Amino acid sequence: MTANSTGAARVGDLSEQHFGQRLHDGIGVQIGPFAARIVVRSERIVESLYRLYRDYALLPDDTVFSFHVRLDERRGVPGLRAPRVRFSVDGRAPHEDMPAEQALAVLEWGINLVIALRSHAFLMLHSAIAEFRGHAMLLPAAPGAGKTTLCAGLSLSGWRLFSDEFGLMRPGTPDMLPVPRPLALKNESISVIRGFSANANLGPEIPGTRKGTVAHLRPPGDSILRSEDAAPVRWLVFPEWRPDTPCALIELPKQEGFMHLATNAFNYELLGESGYNAVATLIGTASCHRFVYSDLNEAVALLTDFANDDT
Amino acid sequence: MESGSSTYTSARLWRSVDPDQLLWNGWDDEHVVYHRPSGRTHFLNAASAALVQYFLVEPRSTQAVAMSFPPPDGPADSPEHHEEIALLLARLEHLGMIERI
Numbered sequence: 186m187t188a189n190s191t192g193a194a195r196v197g198d199l200s201e202q203h204f205g206q207r208l209h210d211g212i213g214v215q216i217g218p219f220a221a222r223i224v225v226r227s228e229r230i231v232e233s234l235y236r237l238y239r240d241y242a243l244l245p246d247d248t249v250f251s252f253h254v255r256l257d258e259r260r261g262v263p264g265l266r267a268p269r270v271r272f273s274v275d276g277r278a279p280h281e282d283m284p285a286e287q288a289l290a291v292l293e294w295g296i297n298l299v300i301a302l303r304s305h306a307f308l309m310l311h312s313a314i315a316e317f318r319g320h321a322m323l324l325p326a327a328p329g330a331g332k333t334t335l336c337a338g339l340s341l342s343g344w345r346l347f348s349d350e351f352g353l354m355r356p357g358t359p360d361m362l363p364v365p366r367p368l369a370l371k372n373e374s375i376s377v378i379r380g381f382s383a384n385a386n387l388g389p390e391i392p393g394t395r396k397g398t399v400a401h402l403r404p405p406g407d408s409i410l411r412s413e414d415a416a417p418v419r420w421l422v423f424p425e426w427r428p429d430t431p432c433a434l435i436e437l438p439k440q441e442g443f444m445h446l447a448t449n450a451f452n453y454e455l456l457g458e459s460g461y462n463a464v465a466t467l468i469g470t471a472s473c474h475r476f477v478y479s480d481l482n483e484a485v486a487l488l489t490d491f492a493n494d495d496t
Numbered sequence: 497m498e499s500g501s502s503t504y505t506s507a508r509l510w511r512s513v514d515p516d517q518l519l520w521n522g523w524d525d526e527h528v529v530y531h532r533p534s535g536r537t538h539f540l541n542a543a544s545a546a547l548v549q550y551f552l553v554e555p556r557s558t559q560a561v562a563m564s565f566p567p568p569d570g571p572a573d574s575p576e577h578h579e580e581i582a583l584l585l586a587r588l589e590h591l592g593m594i595e596r597i
Binding site for chain 2: 439440454457458468
């Protein structure tokens with residue numbers, strides 16, 4: 186194993202076989218501000234994880250980890266019970282076992298779940314974020330609004346990926362922290378992203394999950410290498426995918442932006458006064474907009490032109 | 497909660513709560529207020545914010561408030577207007593932003 190030019194050894198510095206062995210015994214990787222220790226005892230997803238996690242920095246075993254997650258495959262009984270996987274965090278399974286063919290999605294959702302439930306040192310917004318010329322665009326939305334697709338399109342078009350899921354802000358600072366993760370594309374979004382860019386590197390399609398068919402897009406390497414570089418929010422854009430609708434970016438009153446942002450946060454009420462102050466800081470410094478789109482190419486072009494003109 | 501008419505006809509006075517209980521931010525005449533004792537966030541329009549921030553810094557009666565905030569299309573001393581003001585005051589009291597003395 187060798188250290189690369191940034192000083193940290195990366196998953197891709199290991200051979201796939203060595204990576205598989207390390208996964209079996211437990212491997213430490215840096216995911217944004219989180220030090221994760223991951224154990225996977227399911228051979229079927231080693232290759233996919235190797236591709237998706239290629240650029241993540243490896244951590245030594247004596248790291249104080251933010252969380253320990255584990256995925257165990259349990260053999261089935263022919264004709265009676267299909268193989269299952271169990272996701273656990275710090276030795277506890279937060280949900281029932283899932284079909285083994287969904288192992289990759291179960292692990293990825295499990296890591297997101299752990300981040301969502303435990304990261305209360307941050308104001309945690311349910312939001313995608315991408316950065317353009319040193320300024321972050323926050324894209325908060327409920328599931329199904331198209332924020333992951335939009336974020337994937339931006340990150341494949343020169344924007345730096347912060348996250349398709351978590352807007353992390355340390356209260357008391359104006360900056361958002363990157364937590365780049367594989368982007369879980371769902372259903373029609375998979376073919377949209379395949380058609381959008383030849384550089385889209387997707388993992389296997391996983392049908393039949395609770396969210397339909399899922400495929401994971403590998404985060405751009407540069408976004409992971411720069412995952413310690415925070416950025417202030419300049420734009421708050423609430424996206425909504427609406428079929429057969431032309432792109433429109435409409436300014437939103439700040440009070441309405443505050444309400445949408447606070448209700449989109451995972452832990453606004455839990456943080457109390459510091460959460461209020463953090464959202465007020467965001468609203469005070471960023472412009473607020475509603476954004477409707479149906480065509481991803483048009484959407485990325487419009488947001489890029491907008492950001493270009495505003496920086 | 498008392499009915500509006502019984503509230504406004506009483507002689508009680510209203511005032512803002514201790515300013516340290518509230519954190520204010522405002523944009524475009526709209527206000528977002530954090531109420532420290534409850535940990536809740538409230539959204540106020542310009543008139544409600546002005547009522548809490550300026551008019552009730554000193555104790556005032558429901559009637560005095562009604563006269564300070566006349567309706568756009570009617571007399572300030574009408575029972576209907578006083579009842580509207582009484583309901584607004586009761587609502588602000590419920591939110592912990594003003595108190596009766």
